[in-house]
Amino acid sequence: MxxxxxxxxxxxxxxxxxxxxxxxxxxxxxxxxxxxxxxxxxxxxxxxxxxxxxxxxxxxxxxxxxxxxxxxxxxxxxxxxxxxxxxxxxxxxxxxxxxxxxxxxxxxxxxxxxxxxxxxxxxxxxxxxxxxxxxxxxxxxxxxxxxxxxxxxxxxxxxxxxxxxxxxxxxxxxxxxxxxxxxxxxxxxxxxxxxxxxxxxxxxxxxxxxxxxxxxxxxxxxxxxxxxxxxxxxxxxxxxxxxxxxxxxxxxxxxxxxxxxxxKVRDIDPDTALPFLEEMEFRSLQTKILSFMGNSDPTASTQPAEPGPGDESYECVTDIKALKKWITMAERSRQVAVDTETTSLDAMRAKLVGVSLSVESGKACYIPLGHVSDTDGELDLGDGTAPEQIDLKEALDLLKPLLENPAVLKIGQNIKYDYLILAKHDIHIHPLDDTMLMSYALDAGRNGHGMDELSELHLGYKPIPFKEVCGTGKKQITFDKVPLDKATDYAAEDADITGRLQRILKPRLVQEHMVTVYETLERPMVPVLANMEKEGILADRQVLNRLSNDFAERLAVLEKDIHKLAGKEFNIASPKQLGEILFDEMGLEGGKKSKTGAWGTGADVLEKLAMDGHELPERVLDWRQLAKLKSTYTDALQEQIDPVTGRIHTSYSLAATTTGRLSSNDPNLQNIPIRTEEGRKIRQAFVPKEGHKFLAADYSQIELRLLAHVAEMDSLKQAFNDGIDIHALTASEVFGVPIEGMDPIVRRRAKAINFGIIYGISAFGLARQLGISKGEAKDYIDAYFVKFPGIRHYMEETKEFCRKHGYVQTVFGRKCHISSINDKNGARRAFGERAAINAPLQGSAADIIRRAMIRMPGALEEAGLQAKMLLQVHDELVFEVPEGEVEKTIPVVRKIMEGAALPAVEISVPLIVDCGVGDNWDQAH
CATH class of the missing domain: 3.40.50.1010 (5'-nuclease)
Incomplete structure (x- = not known):
């Protein structure tokens, strides 16, 4: 017994x-x-x-x-x-x-x-x-x-x-x-x-x-x-x-x-539980509980309770018959979650290792296509051969009709990556859904949008970590060396979770009125950016190498100057040693120690010391800037040139910011400084291919134009409509000087105020930027608000809306969530207030250029033009254009960009696009 x-x-x-x-x-x-x-x-x-x-x-x-x-x-x-x-x-x-x-x-x-x-x-x-x-x-x-x-x-x-x-x-x-x-x-x-x-x-x-x-x-x-x-x-x-x-x-x-x-544990009583859940409006949970209790309600769904991720065993598909079965299931289901496994995060250099599919919760498979044997015995296959799997070409020939079938929706998590991987095999995924972008449209600023975080957030489930499958550090292996049982659990789970997330997030788009944002600003960007990333941009290795050598020589000279000024040699890159030189040995005033007892030597500290006339901190700032340009750009960009295409392929993140701005990574081509001679020299290394020119199209003062629109500022609107120099007008209004013959310094101050206001600049910030006293800066800002009261009204109204709702909106309905707006910490709250003021403007500008990018490929093709869109840098688009088509391309590009807000929103001031043409990026800009 x-x-x-x-x-x-x-x-x-x-x-x-x-x-x-x-x-x-x-x-x-x-x-x-x-x-x-x-x-x-x-x-x-x-x-x-x-x-x-x-x-x-x-x-x-x-x-x-x-x-x-x-x-x-x-x-x-x-x-x-x-x-x-x-x-x-x-x-x-x-x-x-x-x-x-x-x-x-x-x-x-x-x-x-x-x-x-x-x-x-x-x-x-x-x-x-x-x-x-x-x-x-x-x-x-x-x-x-x-x-x-x-x-x-x-x-x-x-x-x-x-x-x-x-x-x-x-x-x-x-x-x-x-x-x-x-x-x-x-x-x-x-x-x-x-x-x-x-x-x-x-x-x-x-x-x-x-x-x-x-x-x-x-x-x-x-x-x-x-x-x-x-x-x-x-x-x-x-x-x-x-x-x-x-x-x-x-x-x-x-x-x-x-x-x-x-x-003592008792069964859930439907007569108690279901009315409560109905009152709370938790209908999906009602359905799950009915299924859990045996579905006693004949009017309820007959679907079984949805299993949690990891509850099901997943199938490893290693023969054609099984693959055809999964393809048939996907076609009947009319939608399938898709994920690819590869050897690298760099889509341009990665090799396809396998594809996973999921047609319903708990039902997923992994199709290994590129797993290899490992001579070091990591797979422990015993016979030195690769594991059994379907031939790559044969499998992709079968998958291609499914993945391109317009009647079957393909669901991915950051599907742009999978789009690029499969495009290398002549498979073009269409139509598609992206759970990362759904989450971004719904919750930008509230949480991250990676699959693991979304799974824990919405499913209460922690997915298998990548390191558990591939290891970490020097012992990390690429996915093609992972045993098939482990690979199947990991890869099929990814597709399964992606499908589950789509079934949770897509209804929210309707409930929270974010369908238009997702459908017009997020989803259509996937193929546009994928094609830009695939195209890449040509970089002249010789120019970069020459700049690296030049920077190295100048750094050496600066290092000698700095050591001479310090009276001794020290490691300039060491904040600790620099702090000791400046404040302990030279006795400069204005130093502050951190909790660890180290002197602060950030840019703000050095800039203040330089403004006080101290030469050494000024030289250190020059050294830091040059060292960063060398390491981050001229050295690193040479390594980023693809050995096959000879071009640099940046990757754009669609869901990295709160406002909808795109983010360029690996390498970041958006942050190359353009206000310095050295930064412009780096842009000169980017060149069009032979027989082509670069065309750079840049929105002129778009955020100020949007400010005039949303803040209902008649004087600024009129100035923009009349084509008047907006900074000169501001200087005239605030400082009481005529526009004609204006001192450039006065105009520069007005420009700093104009752009500073967009970012909620403080009197302290403006004072530092212009090199004036805090009191004088405060007087400028006060005078600005007297002349333009609509801006003050917009700022206060926007902050109040954000405090109440936790988010602000762009003119196209994108929600930018700003949690710190109600923070009890004064500094964080002030940051949230500045973000609330700026987000509707920066976000609306980002939405406008997204709308232009989505329309651009079709417009160029319709006009019979061969121009390729290569880069997006905030308010600027860069094209590679055949020399003989430049004059025809400019009006097409300008028309699409200047009319991008229509028909959704009619901006009450004109959007103006400046176009430049050149034999390198700097010339075109």
């Missing part, structure tokens, strides 16, 4: 669940405006816990434990206990009672007790249950609960599906659970305002207890400690250590709690 399994108690740390749920989901409201994101996250986590535990782990008893209030018996011991913790976010407070209702709706006990923390209640039940022969799992990763761990009591982190036992406690604290209290008493806890002994951390505390055995023994013998500072701290703070021990020790005898028997 089988031995009866012990009863198993699960105690859920309710507070931990609440805050994880709140921070995991973006703001979400019911139709009546009630915030419910934490409620939804909590319900999903509780349901996942109930659903995912297998029969061996399934609890016989379950309860959720909450904190009853902020004040407990610990505040009587130490009034400052948790005193500095900020209040709960405003939109979370009304969700607390709803979460308790949710627990009851799931037919689970919710327990709390006045004067005690949830951890004390958990400790009381865990101790009692263990005495009665139970196994106990505490659903939490809170270190404060680790003192409770025994052979029968463990912590369970449900988010990471990870169990924390005695071994993990030893790894964290250097001792077992029996010493956790004393280690925490010494180390303290800044989060809870437990004082501990200043200067003693966990590691030191563990070492002290190794030597002295107990806290009491340590404090009694503190005078014997050899290290003076440590001895002094322990002697001075012995009482604080004892108080801290009282604070961190969990009560195991909280009185008047319900009996353990009341926690």
């Amino acid at each position: 089988a031995e009866k399994k012990p009863e198993h108690l699960y105690l859920v740390d309710g507070s931990g669940f609440i805050f994880r749920a709140y921070h995991a989901l973006p703001p979400l409201t019911r139709h009546d405006g009630l915030p419910v994101n934490a409620v939804m996250g909590f319900c999903n986590m509780l349901f996942k816990l109930l659903r995912d535990l297998d029969d061996n782990e399934r609890p016989t008893h379950l309860a959720v434990i909450f904190d009853a209030g902020r004040k407990t018996f610990r505040n009587e011991i130490y009034p400052d206990y948790k005193a500095h913790r900020p209040p709960a976010p405003e939109d979370l407070v009304p969700q607390f009672p709803l979460i308790r209702d949710a627990v009851k709706a799931f037919n689970v006990e919710a327990i709390e007790s006045d004067g005690y923390e949830a951890d004390d209640i958990i400790a009381t039940y865990a101790t009692e249950a263990e005495k009665k022969g139970f196994e106990v799992s505490i659903v939490s990763s809170d270190k404060d609960l680790m003192q409770l761990i025994t052979d029968n009591i463990t912590l369970y982190d449900s988010m990471k599906n990870k169990e924390i036992g005695v071994e993990q406690v030893i790894e964290k604290f250097g001792h077992g659970p029996d010493k956790v209290i004393e280690i925490q008493a010494l180390a303290g806890d800044s989060a809870d305002n437990v004082p501990g002994v200043p200067g003693i951390g966990v590691k030191t505390a563990a070492q002290l207890l190794d030597e002295y055995g107990t806290l009491d023994e340590l404090l009694e013998r503190a005078g014997e400690i050899k290290q003076p500072k440590r001895r002094e701290k322990l002697l001075e703070n012995a009482d604080l250590a004892r108080i801290s021990r009282d604070l961190v020790t969990l009560k195991r005898d909280v009185p008047d709690l319900p009996d353990l028997d009341s926690f």
Whole structure:
């Protein structure tokens, strides 16, 4: 007869669940405006816990434990206990009672007790249950609960599906659970305002207890400690250590709690759960729960409960018959999630290793196409041969009709990469969806948009890490050497998760009115940018090499000058050594030390010293700029020239900024400085191919034009419509001088104010930029707002909107979320306010150039022109144009760019595009 399994108690740390749920989901409201994101996250986590535990782990008893209030018996011991913790976010407070209702709706006990923390209640039940022969799992990763761990009591982190036992406690604290209290008493806890002994951390505390055995023994013998500072701290703070021990020790005898028997697990009652979920408007969760309970509602969906990622086994497709089966399934499904595995993140140099497909949740495959044997035995194949797989060409010939079928939607995560990889094999993915871009359209500024982060955020699942499959550092292998079983689990999971994310994010586009942004500004950019990246731009290696040598010679001269001025040789690249030279040895004023005691030598410090007439910091600034140009550009760009194409292929990130601006990477061609002679020389190294010219088309003052439009500034609108010099007009209005014969210095000051206002410049910032006093700068800004009151109104109105909603919008409806707008820290809040002012302008400009880029290839083709769009640098597009077509190309480019806002938005001032032509990028610009 089988031995009866012990009863198993699960105690859920309710507070931990609440805050994880709140921070995991973006703001979400019911139709009546009630915030419910934490409620939804909590319900999903509780349901996942109930659903995912297998029969061996399934609890016989379950309860959720909450904190009853902020004040407990610990505040009587130490009034400052948790005193500095900020209040709960405003939109979370009304969700607390709803979460308790949710627990009851799931037919689970919710327990709390006045004067005690949830951890004390958990400790009381865990101790009692263990005495009665139970196994106990505490659903939490809170270190404060680790003192409770025994052979029968463990912590369970449900988010990471990870169990924390005695071994993990030893790894964290250097001792077992029996010493956790004393280690925490010494180390303290800044989060809870437990004082501990200043200067003693966990590691030191563990070492002290190794030597002295107990806290009491340590404090009694503190005078014997050899290290003076440590001895002094322990002697001075012995009482604080004892108080801290009282604070961190969990009560195991909280009185008047319900009996353990009341926690026996009960089935979810549909008559309680479904009305609650209906009231909360959690319809997808209703469907999952109906399926979990056997679908007792005949009107509900007959689909089974969606399995979590990793629940299913994935198929490794190594023969034609199996591949054809998957292709047929995808065609019938009318949509398929697609992912490629390769040998490199650089799409131009990467080799295709395999393709994964997923047609529904939990149903995915991996098709290995380029795995190789490893002579070092990494694959452990035994016979030195490559693993079995379908021939690359044969497989791609079968996949091509599917991936190009206009009736089957292809779903990817950052699908531009897969588009480029497959384009090298003459496969052009169409039509497509991109979960990264859906997330970006919905949540720009709220969270990242990588697959792993989105999976944890929306699915509560942590995908297999790449390092787990390929290793790290020197031992890292490329994906073509990964064994097929590991490769299948990793690659098929990627496609599976991508499909799941699309099914969550796409409905949100409709619900949150972001379909137009996604469909007109995000999705169409994928093939446009992929083709630009594939085309690349020609760079003259000889010019770059000559510049590198020139910069090296000039750096050597500067180094000698700097050493001469310092009176000694030192490492100019070392901030520490530079700080010592400037402030310790030369005694210059204005230095500030960091918390580590090192002098600050940032650009702002050196610029101020240079403005005060000190030559050495000025020379160091020159040296730094030249060294950066050499290392970042003239040296690095030579390495970036593709050995096959002879061109440089930058990669554009579509979802890297909050405002919709594109970001250029590997290499970054957007940040080559153009205001210095050296920066312009670097641009001269970029040249068109033989028989062609560069055409650079640049929007003129687009953000100022958009400011005039959105701020309803009639005088500026009129000036732009009349073609008047806007900076001269500003100078005339603010400083009261005539436009004709204006001093260039006065115009420059007006220009600094115009562009500074867009970025919310402060009087201090303007003063530094113009080299004037802060008071004078403030007078300029005040006078500016007097003359242009519409700008002040726009700024205040925009900040207020952002404070209320958490985001601002471009004229095309893109949402730019700015969380720091309501930050309690003044500096971060001020940054958020400046971002709120600028984002609608910068974002609208970014949207306009996106719209132009999307239309441009078709317009050039329709006009019968061969010009290729190569680069986008903020407000500028660079084209490679046959010499004989330049004059015909310019009006086509200008027409598309100047009319890019239409018909969606009619800008009340003209958008003007300046065009330049040259034999290198600098000439054209």
